[in-house]
Amino acid sequence: MQKEFLMGNAAIALGAIAAGVNVVAGYPGTPSTEVLETVAAHRPEQVYVEWSVNEKAAMELAAGASYTGANTLVTMKQVGLNVASDPLMSLAYLGIEGGMVVMVADDPGPISSQTEQDTRQFSIFSKLPCFDPSSVQEAYEMIQEAFATSRKYKTPVFFRPTTRICHAYSSVEVKDPSEYLTNEPSGFVKDSSRWVIFPRLSLANHKKIEERNEQLTAVFSEYRRNAFTEGASGLRIGVAAGGIGYAYAMEALATLPEEKRPSVLKVATPFPFPEELAVKFLESVDRVLVVEELDPVIERALLLITGKYHLKTEILGKMTHTLPYAGEYTADLVKTAMEGFVGAAATGEASGNAASAGASASVGTSASAGTSAAPEALALPVRPPVLCAGCPHRASFYAVKQAMKGKKTIFCGDIGCYTLGNAEPLDMCDTCLCMGAGISIAQGVWHVEPDTYCFAFVGDSTFFASAITEIVNAVYNQASLTVVILDNSTTAMTGHQPHPGTGKTMMGEVVAKVSIEGILKGIGLEFVETVDPLDQKASVDVIKRASEAPGVKAVIFKSPCVAIVKSGEPCNIDAERCIGCKKCIREIGCPAIYTEGKEVMIDRSLCTGCGLCTGLCPVQAISHGKGGAAL
Template identity: 50%
Template sequence: MSVELCMGNQAIALAALKAGVNVVSGYPGTPSSEVLETVSARNPGAVHVEWSTNEKVALEVGAGAAFAGARALVTMKQVGLNVASDALLSLPYLGVVGGLVLLVADDPGPISSQTEQDTRQFAAFAKVPLLDPSTPEEAFAMVEDAFELSERFGTPVIVRPTTRICHSSVPLETAFTYEAHAVSGFERGSRWVVFPRRAYEGHLEILERLPRVAGAFNTSAYNAIHGGRESADSSAHSNSGGGEGDARRDDTGGAAHIGIAAGGISYAYLMDALSSIPDAADVRVFKVGTPFPFPEARALEFLEGLDEVLIFEECEPFIERELLLVAGRHHLPILVRGKLTGDVNPAGESSVSLVREQVLAWLGQRGLPAAAAATATAAGATAATSTTAATTAAAPAPIPAAAGESRSQEPQPQLPARPPVLCAGCPHRASYYAVKKALRGRTAVYSADIGCYTLGNALPLDMVDTCVCMGAGFTVPQGMAWAEPEVLHLGFVGDSTFFASGLTGVANAVYNQTDVTLCVLDNSITAMTGSQPHPGTGLRMSSDATERDAANALKIPAVLKALGVEHVTEVNPFDFDTSVAAVRAAVDFKGVSALVFKAPCITVSKPAPQPEVDQSTCTRCKACIKAIGCPALVVREGEVRIDTTLCYGCGLCVRVCPFDAITASVPSTASATPATSTVPGASTPSATSTTSSPSDGTPSKASL
């Protein structure tokens, strides 16, 4: 026995290793990133692991491996699948030889995403089978099965965990010996070239394949029908196996004619909720673990004899629509309730409390006697569930008063809002502030992109006017520039985003001679998703190349120049005056100009000595706070102070104070900026520009 505490994403990674995976590729994205990182950390040596430049590239790398008979795992978050969709839509037409499993993590809420899209719908659109785990244990089992399913039916397979599976930890038996899947090698043939004729044949193959997959799903233990409470035990195998054959058992009262269907984490919430509702055990439950292709025969078995069903699922009403379809096709007189009927929350994350409230409301409507008692005992719980407080609701619901309390409780104080912010010492703050200072008094629109730097939107920086999707930070300003040429248009993308989706936008601007300024915020890491490397860092994930390889790092200014950008300037944003001058020169350049703000993320650099506030000089004007909004600048006992637990010694506040009341504790040297990088190629340059004086390549002396 080797039981260890495993996060869902770690469990998924270990399952892939257990299945003998040969190639693992992906692009970082919350909540999926730890899957690939765990494969890398546990790599027995034989697995090729790579962060690809984006999800489309990752999927095509995985597809190539699977064409050659290897087992491949490709990881991404749900919006990453949008990027990979071009490949995804074609792949089932061609099929695969080795198992190709896509791990696509959905993010109900959303908690860290720009959409609440549902990968189950994407799977149906792409005609790719999908498994939907309800626990990390089940995710472990499903990933192993997914490889076999993929090979058995010759199709890519998607496993779709959600945030609460990915980032949930459980004890898991993890002992296994890695045995690499035997790679058969690529066999040439016309099937691999997707000409229209081949596409037609492939379409027929898909249409023949999916009913066979559905047939397998109809008997899969991942789709279970059982009474409510007896299977509330949620270990993976009992979850997936429990209670077959119970479907026609119920013959008591109204509960015999109602059922609840649930998929993914909603099934786990349902099991917890039902365990606290008296007599809800009589409600028939259908757990849908393989939503596409939908297990229709199993669904029919569930629906038999019911007159009403309630559906719990996050994101889209996928199961609900499928059940409506099944009921319609078979002329079943069943009322299907869910998101479409307004019986459950249409958007946002679910929770045990919400499911419980909704089940009780439903039972109450059905006039079940059990519901009344349950409602009374749950009064406290339901009173507090009017908002989805399960995540980070800004205003929690009122707390119910204790019965028979003796002393009164004060009213709850108004709590401060706490949105995420740029870290103290973050170079993006300095970059945005330099642009803001440089363009004061001029009209400009700032389009940004996906990453930590989206947080530049918050006051007081207020430097992000648009954010759409990966790469749009460079392309949206181009459209704006044609629409509104009298205004300055600047785009911001991060270094990882630059390689993922920025290059085509640069080429487009150069090709079309668009008057924009493209800024790369290069902090030498993929920061928001947890410090993953990218092509600009030279660091790779495969076990034979974990050493940082500075010589192999792609240089962003060189890439920009190669793409035809004439005016390219690289600056250290903490070299403030130089940065301001560089911004002005760039926006005044007619045509495409580019600025690379290069300074490492605090997660990959060492802190510098902290500055101090001279309280005798400080006028408490808070100009520093109002200018840069650094979380390390705080007001305590009326004084502006530096929170020594947060300050990283970047020194930006020293530059900002109009009264010179903030002083660097160490005389200005290069070390006064957090320039000590632990990533090669992350040195902090002084301005180096093709249009200004050439650089001598030495690290900059901070001007702060």
């Protein structure tokens, strides 16, 4: 044993290595990304790691590897599970031979996601067991137990941390490499009665799955991470909690005098629910406060059990509006709710609503919670996320905007840094739904409004992940739209992961680049042109021609992400020449350009010297720094 200061995701990765993982696959997505990256960085011999093109591919690859007896880990964020749900739902019926842990990170808030969906619900839906860690240390140990459970029952299992576990850091006791388990895959054994899914097999396995899960409710009641701790004697109130909610609840309890501390039911396996343990807990209390982020999963399970066993215990939580459904919970919110709950018990108030103090407490991330501090007169700046200074996407959006001025257009966005193109003053993202959706949404609009110039913007990694079939669909169904591929040679938003177009794999191999242009031409597009967006004149020209050409057209704006290349010399503003019209700020909204009084300035620590601003100044007051490229 040794102690290390680890990010939650790193602890999960080291736990998987300690459990003898053989194959790790995933697709980047906040807050899950660092798990796979950490395995790759620490990779022992015989462990294969890859960034797959999307979550579905990762899930299927892991399934195949697990058929051979390998231990596999699949990593993704919660919305990635939607993409991978097709193979997973069927795999749940077939099971596996080795161990398979599906690590899905949920994002209450949401801080960096489209939805606040709860993977514990997916676990119930798919009938697969779910492990839900409440701390970084527990995550390290629990993923090893998840592997053991998966191997024992020959089924994939979910491991579901949330942002405050994934991205928290903690001192963690970790095993020495000599204590790691190893796994030698036994090899794939042909058996079509096991690996080929047919209705008859599904029916037979469905019965087995229900039996197994019933058995697991008993097994999990004995699992040490599900725990019932009795509170102060004579006090018939309890708190049930899981995930980071448990951590907040325990911190709130620590502030109470001992004689006021409620009993605690810690739920580490929200499915199958530890029923026998929960019954013991519920029989010992008259009233329960449930603390859990996202959906009321523990709350519903407790309500079901009170019904099944005819218990009179009152359950307070989201469904009683004692705590909110939406948004991230804060330590403050939980403390307020706890004080209301314990206070109501002390004064003998019978109504459940007496504990609803927490409902009025504000929900939000810590970053936004503090705005009430300053007096109203002191306006704190709003800081929406923006495209970086020098980001080539800004130049791409600006070129399309210039080219299509005055025309009836729709600009369908997608998932990635370029979603930020929606911000003023660019305002170049009219829709955004999910990975790859922009192309088919543009197609849908075009079929109804064929007089609209329909554009779909898609990044290079998203193109490979889920845009190709959409483009095929648009071509096949005779749509007219322009696909704009923003190729910055990386997966930027999640921290610069390689993808098929980069010519590198997660194992560090240099491989042939998969050509976006080649794919588009292969699909049958006649108009495919590649241009550097920083060459605005050429870019505007290409977009004008593309928009007027028939059918499905593609323009590839190719320029690397500024975070992966060395910056050029910053641009300069000639204060003598500058007339203070602020066109540079109004038109492109670059964070490196700001005003101080009436003067327009360039922040030299931010400017990368891309020079987009130089071309639009009406009096040519902005010049490239020395060595800057003149266009």
